[in-house]
Amino acid sequence: MFGPQVPSVTPDEVSPDAYLLDVREPDEWEAGHAPGAHHLPMMEVPARLAEIPADQEVVVVCRSGGRSGQVVSYLMGNGWDNVRNLDGGMQVWAAVGRDVVSENGKPAQVL
Numbered sequence: 001m002f003g004p005q006v007p008s009v010t011p012d013e014v015s016p017d018a019y020l021l022d023v024r025e026p027d028e029w030e031a032g033h034a035p036g037a038h039h040l041p042m043m044e045v046p047a048r049l050a051e052i053p054a055d056q057e058v059v060v061v062c063r064s065g066g067r068s069g070q071v072v073s074y075l076m077g078n079g080w081d082n083v084r085n086l087d088g089g090m091q092v093w094a095a096v097g098r099d100v101v102s103e104n105g106k107p108a109q110v111l
Contacts, residue, residue, distance in 0.1 A: 006069050006076075008085040009059060011093045018057040023071050024090070024111075028063060032100040032108035034093060042067050045074065054080060061086040061093070063110065 014020070020037035022029055029039045040048055042062070052058060052075065060068040060075075065088055072085045086093065090110045094100050102108040 006072050006085050007083070008065070008069075008072075008087040010087050011096050011098050014059050014086070015057060018059045019053050020086075021052060021058055021060045021071075022062070022090075023060060023067055024062050028090075028111045030103040031106070031111045032090070032094070032102050034061065034090070035099050035101050037061065042071055045071055049075075049078065052080065054082060056082065058083045059086050060084070062089045064089040064091050 020034050022033050022037045022039050023042040023045065025041055026039075033039070040051060045052075058075075058080070060071045060083060062068040065085060068089060069085045072083045075083045090100070094110050100108040100110065
């Protein structure tokens with residue numbers, strides 16, 4: 001989707017110790033996200049860069065891969081070389097059977 005300049009991984013390639021950075025909006029996060037993921041809405045990334053690890057693999061995720069690809073490009077432009085885009089986002093994550101949990105007490109779903 002973004003060409004060779006934005007590195008990506010599939011859900012099956014995400015290592016168990018990767019830092020999952022979910023950049024979706026709060027309602028999307030509450031409805032369903034990967035267990036152990038860290039929520040940081042896309043528009044807050046520039047002000048909260050210090051929260052994003054520079055010393056471990058960071059996989060950025062959104063619903064389908066568009067917003068997360070933009071965040072990966074932004075982070076790479078600001079010195080991060082450890083970031084990858086989750087190809088297909090949470091839609092593909094859920095479709096291949098990876099766990100999804102909710103924060104709202106309802107069954108988890110990808111919005």
